[in-house]
Amino acid sequence: MIIADGTPAPPADGPAGRLRAALAPLVSPGRVLLFGADVGQLGATTNVEAALVRGAGAPFVHVEMSQAFRRRLRAAGARPLADAIARVFSVAPAAAKER
Secondary structure (H helix, E strand, O other): OEEEOOOOOOOOOOHHHHHHHHHHHHOOOOOOEEEOOOEOOOOOOOOHHHHHHHHOOOOOOEEEOOHHHHHHHHHHOOHHHHHHHHHHOOOOOHHHHHO
16 A cells, blocks of 8 residues: 655655554554555656646645555454544544444
């Protein structure tokens, strides 16, 4: 899994770095990579939506997942992934909203 914010060198404490930290415990060790720090490909650096969102002052995060990981996610349920994303972006996790 590669996490990126569409810039060449996202800060470790920015949204992409925080998402990497939040997702790391949910995935095999060393399998959540931050573009620009851990890997140099699939960083969404030419993503048009990223430029528009950042231009509006909002955070953009791109999550690149292998087909095998997406299959495992579908089989196991996406709740842990959704909750990790919600924590990073300060949104009430979906499970809390359902109570």
